[in-house]
Amino acid sequence: MFEGRRVLAVVPARGGSKGVKLKNLREVGGVPLVARAGHVAKALPWIDRAIVSTDHEGIARVAEAAGLACPFMRPEDISGAIISDWQVLIHALTEIERIDGVTYDIVLMLQPTSPGRTPAHVSAAVEHLARGGFDSVWTLSETDSKSHPLKQLLITEHGDLSYYDPAGANIIARQQLKPVFHRNGIAYAMTRECLTVQKSILGKKPGAVVIEGDLPNIDTELDLLWANFLIEHQARQA
Numbered sequence: 001m002f003e004g005r006r007v008l009a010v011v012p013a014r015g016g017s018k019g020v021k022l023k024n025l026r027e028v029g030g031v032p033l034v035a036r037a038g039h040v041a042k043a044l045p046w047i048d049r050a051i052v053s054t055d056h057e058g059i060a061r062v063a064e065a066a067g068l069a070c071p072f073m074r075p076e077d078i079s080g081a082i083i084s085d086w087q088v089l090i091h092a093l094t095e096i097e098r099i100d101g102v103t104y105d106i107v108l109m110l111q112p113t114s115p116g117r118t119p120a121h122v123s124a125a126v127e128h129l130a131r132g133g134f135d136s137v138w139t140l141s142e143t144d145s146k147s148h149p150l151k152q153l154l155i156t157e158h159g160d161l162s163y164y165d166p167a168g169a170n171i172i173a174r175q176q177l178k179p180v181f182h183r184n185g186i187a188y189a190m191t192r193e194c195l196t197v198q199k200s201i202l203g204k205k206p207g208a209v210v211i212e213g214d215l216p217n218i219d220t221e222l223d224l225l226w227a228n229f230l231i232e233h234q235a236r237q238a
Contacts, residue, residue, distance in 0.1 A: 002046040005105035009047045010092045011037045014079050015056025019219050024112045029231035033112040038066030043119045053092045055079040114185035116215040124209045125187040135203025136190035140181040145174040184215045
């Protein structure tokens, strides 16, 4: 428990992936991505239950070996590419509460595709949620100014070029840009009420924890190369 609240950690890891085949079983630093998420969950003693939500038996076996339970297999109707995080989490919460016969107060999503995760990152998110009175807390990274929305462009079907946001025409130096942030997938913490009543992973009162540094998010083979490079570089620096 975290300050008297029962915590459920869910690692979503479906077998299908268009960008990288069986992505959640690919290795970073010699460890499968789903196992890396399991190791972090295992290192946090206040997590009451840590489970994997998967439709793939191979992923289930690797997850269980890393300390995650697999008390059910994810049904086919919520295993596709365009299924929302909320659908996966509400299914996992409903099933595990039925199996365990208890109610979980905080639900924590740990995506395997964020291998830069540390126990401290996850603790910061849950602590901010519990002590700040938020419905949810997401971990974020600051977006590089080159990818700022005001610097993005559109090409119409006729080949015309325009700003994604017309206000971009007024930007002449990056110092004019207000910082923006993106999800890094390290941790999403939310209350049970946020999921079950508000039917959202964001809620009416969301909060954020900004994490500094390079945090790869695996979508492509290049992302895997970058993640392995970072792990090796960090090992050499230690």
